[in-house]
Amino acid sequence: MEANWIRESSYTVVFTGAGMSTESGLPDFRSANKGLWEQRDPSKVASIEALENDPQAFIGFYRKRILGASGYEPHRGHRILAGWEQQGFLQSVITQNVDGFHQDAGSRHVSELHGTLRTVHCQSCGRSYPASEFTEGSGRCAACGGMLRPSVVLFGEMLPEAPFEQALTDTERAELFIVLGSSLTVSPANQFPLVAKDSGARLVIVNREPTPLDRYADAVIHGRNIGDVLSEWDEQLK
Numbered sequence: 001m002e003a004n005w006i007r008e009s010s011y012t013v014v015f016t017g018a019g020m021s022t023e024s025g026l027p028d029f030r031s032a033n034k035g036l037w038e039q040r041d042p043s044k045v046a047s048i049e050a051l052e053n054d055p056q057a058f059i060g061f062y063r064k065r066i067l068g069a070s071g072y073e074p075h076r077g078h079r080i081l082a083g084w085e086q087q088g089f090l091q092s093v094i095t096q097n098v099d100g101f102h103q104d105a106g107s108r109h110v111s112e113l114h115g116t117l118r119t120v121h122c123q124s125c126g127r128s129y130p131a132s133e134f135t136e137g138s139g140r141c142a143a144c145g146g147m148l149r150p151s152v153v154l155f156g157e158m159l160p161e162a163p164f165e166q167a168l169t170d171t172e173r174a175e176l177f178i179v180l181g182s183s184l185t186v187s188p189a190n191q192f193p194l195v196a197k198d199s200g201a202r203l204v205i206v207n208r209e210p211t212p213l214d215r216y217a218d219a220v221i222h223g224r225n226i227g228d229v230l231s232e233w234d235e236q237l238k
């Protein structure tokens with residue numbers, strides 16, 4: 001795959017997973033021996049059951065994740081994607097990530113399928129607060145006393161409707177759909193590359209390791225860092 005597919009496409013969508021943020025220093029979930037879920041069972045700390053039945057483990061895990069992410073920032077790959085949006089090479093970013101790095105780097109059209117660590121909300125009344133209310137504050141809703149929790153999609157929860165609908169609309173319009181850094185193992189997010197393909201888009205998958213959807217792709221790039229691949233394409237687009 002060369003950058004001319006990007007130049008030729010009049011509607012390009014990028015779909016990112018945790019592999020997009022590892023070069024910023026954040027761990028992903030399933031990379032062998034260093035992914036977050038290699039060290040702990042997500043159902044015990046990142047599920048609606050954990051929130052209800054083991055709030056201490058839940059709060060401890062997410063306090064660490066929120067504070068951990070605050071020490072990192074977008075890398076060149078995020079900035080290249082934001083530049084392509086400004087130059088008209090990229091129309092939409094769909095992300096499974098909750099770190100907010102695409103927006104920090106300047107991307108404006110971003111659909112966060114799995115929510116964000118940047119805000120928390122009350123589990124009872126839904127009122128929103130900055131994440132600091134959860135990491136430093138009482139952890140309780142000032143309005144109703146309910147428990148605060150990060151505004152991320154927990155295992156067992158539905159995805160937020162508006163970002164999902166926007167992502168679907170963009171995917172159905174895509175002429176080129178580029179996956180960056182996802183194992184494509186978590187549904188329903190992992191359906192988007194197939195919807196793109198069914199809608200007639202070219203599908204490109206850039207992921208260090210093989211994914212279950214590689215066989216549907218028009219081009220697959222394994223074993224390379226996303227930052228290097230995006231930098232190479234960016235040079236070719238100049």
Ligand code: APR
Binds near residue numbers: 031114180182184208
């Ligand atoms: N360059 C290219 N690929 C990379 C890089 C990199 N620098 N770093 C990691 N990868 C690849 C890994 O090989 C891995 O296959 O990115 C992929 C990340 O996959 P996961 O860790 O499974 O992350 P993701 O696909 O985003 O997980 C989906 O699962 O736990 C839930 O809600 C969570 O959004 C997350 C969802």
